[in-house]
Amino acid sequence: MPKSLQPMIRDSATIPPGQEHPRLKLLAANGFTVALLAAAFPLASPAAHALPQFPLAPACSSYSYNSPAMEVAQDNNVTVVVDKSGDFFSGNAGYTQNGSGVWTNGTAVGRISGRNITVDFKWNNGLTTHWDGYIDDDLTARGTAKNSEGAVNTWSSKAKFDCVPAAAPPAQSSGPVNDPPPLDELTATVNADTDLYDKANDDGDAVVIGQLNVGQVVKVQSACSPNAWCFLVEPKGAAWGRDLTNN
Incomplete structure (x- = not known):
């Protein structure tokens, strides 16, 4: 517990009416959260937290205050105030009947889990209080408080929580890619004007089906050899290998 807050816990739970409690200013200066307390006040019917009216967009991964x-x-x-650090309530707390100028001090232990809030208080006047709460879609926390004398009241946070957005899910492809990537295509460049045959002309029975011109790039089935027939994919046919230079 910070040394600056220790005197508050040693103070009496109440002070004479009409006198300003010296720790009230300290309590406000430290921003203590107003903790709920239903101590010695008329019993009020508990009300369930408000049902969500609309979804948060985007969804929250956590809530900050x-x-x-x-x-x-x-x-x-x-009005009640309570120390808070991250998702945990731990340290000093205080409550006052509004307008009375009297504060009762105590300690608190609790936490925020998702949207749920639970806190237990021990007050210097001997009473204890238990909170059950929930962070609604409007980012206001609401809940009920029940003290050790059986009094039950409803409460709501004076300030709203902040939504910490959930990380966007990774983009997914529309479907599996079934087509394999195309193989690298082999090409050759014509280095001399030559005939294109329908097949290898080793037997002299091949038919000329076209003409290849110098500088023309063609697609081949495999690398051409200068002393053999080279078979072309585009244009389709066969040409003598010495007339083609592999790229």
Whole structure:
């Protein structure tokens, strides 16, 4: 516990009416969250937290509260403050009947888990209080408080929480890619005007089906040999290898 807050815990739970409690200013300066307390006030019917009216967009991965303490308003005109660090409530707390100028000090232990809030208080006047709460879609925390004398009240946070958006899911492809990547195509460049045959002309029975011109690039089945027939894919046919230079 910070040394600056220790005197608050040693103070009496109440002070005479009409006198300003010297720790009230300290409590406000430290931003203590107003904790709920239903101590010695008329019993109020608990109300369930508001049902979500609309989905958060985007969805929240967690919730943050930009203050070292949370302040809460209770339905019986009580204000409570409680130390908060991250998702945990731990440290000093205090409550007051609004307008009385009297603060009762205590300690608190609790946490935020997802949207759910639970906190247990021990007050210097001997009472204890238990909170059950929930962060609604409007980012206001609401819940009920029940003290050790059986009094039950509803509460809501005076400030809203901040939504920490969930990370966007990785983009998925529309479907598996079934087609294999195309193989590298072999090409050759014609280095002399030559005839294109329908097949190898070793037997002298091949038919000339075209003409290849110097500088023309053709696609071949495999690398050409200068002393053999080279078989072309585009244009389709066969030509003597010495007339083609592999690329």
